[in-house]
Amino acid sequence: MFRISSKSKSLSSSAVLLTEWEAAIIDLFLNAAQSVGLPKSLGQIYGLLFCRDESLSMNDIMELLNISKGSASQGLRALRQLGAVNSVFARNDRKERFVAEIRLRKLVSGFLKEQGEPHLEKGLARLDNLRNLLDDEGDFKSAKRGRRRERILTGWHRQMSRLLPWVKMIVGKSDRLHRKSSD
């Protein structure tokens, strides 16, 4: 809440406080992260950045959230990977600083790209493998049953593949209605 700053624009040593509402939002994202299968610390970090107008350095994040260097580093990497944070470099400051991506469309499509698409890929490979096993199946009845199952799975795979673009599209809709400027 207070911020005794010296030369650095970073929060330094003291000023390691979150307002109550910030803590609530961070906790909200912490839970959201868990519910979509991401580590808690990702949620916390994102939540913190989401709350702030100014960009924060990795150190700021460690101090405000009381997490270790390792968590902060790995968490930020994952968030970058997901497209959930962007880094900015202030001139003549060596530190990398971070801001949250707040366009839902971007968040969702980043998430789907990193978490959804790889699974669909892997699924395709598994289906191929399954077909091979079925070609080797000696028992005719069993092979027939297996092929029925293979067809079902292939159909599911196609449906899920079709779904993703729609999700991005639907979420993208009206994302911008709630924002003044954008992109």
Next chain:
Amino acid sequence: MFRISSKSKSLSSSAVLLTEWEAAIIDLFLNAAQSVGLPKSLGQIYGLLFCRDESLSMNDIMELLNISKGSASQGLRALRQLGAVNSVFARNDRKERFVAEIRLRKLVSGFLKEQGEPHLEKGLARLDNLRNLLDDEGDFKSAKRGRRRERILTGWHRQMSRLLPWVKMIVGKSDRLHRKSSD
């Protein structure tokens, strides 16, 4: 370890074998389960039932998958809850027997109902709580920033709420194209 069976139609003692392709499908579902944040054993159990034409008893499942009674019991309960398995009772057999629900539409909507909707509910409560905290925030600037965030989150919440029905609808589409009879 051996069980001298008798009248029961259940697989008994021997016949505790999966074909290679069945094992592959079970493993596929095991991974799929993990990737959507469900316990592995749920995936395995569902996968096994998915492979079989005949219904299986809890005992069959324990033996074929080598899992404990507890896992089987809890896993089946969760799958029923998700609408991913249905139980059938053979006449004059006391055992409950299970079959997999293979309509993707049902699977997806069950999953969303159990996993998605509760989170949206909780989110609503959290947003309420956030508003209360913001009303108590003393610092005017901070409160203003907080309200901007609250509006963003409220918008996201609305969008996600809108998304679910579409997902069910899109997945439901053409589900039946890949099946001879249905519902």
Next chain:
DNA sequence: ATTAAGGTTCAAGTTTTTTTGAACAACTTG
């Protein structure tokens, strides 16, 4: 070249989740 700051890695420690199995409840049957 040396020192220091900013960041990354990863083995080890911690926490959380999942699985197990023995005890127990509910029912049937002889």
Next chain:
DNA sequence: CAAGTTGTTCAAAAAAACTTGAACCTTAAT
């Protein structure tokens, strides 16, 4: 009602996931 099934519960064990922090890069300033 004693004995045998079937299935549930839950505390403890095992496994998986997450976090930590010290060692280690890399780059910048002296």
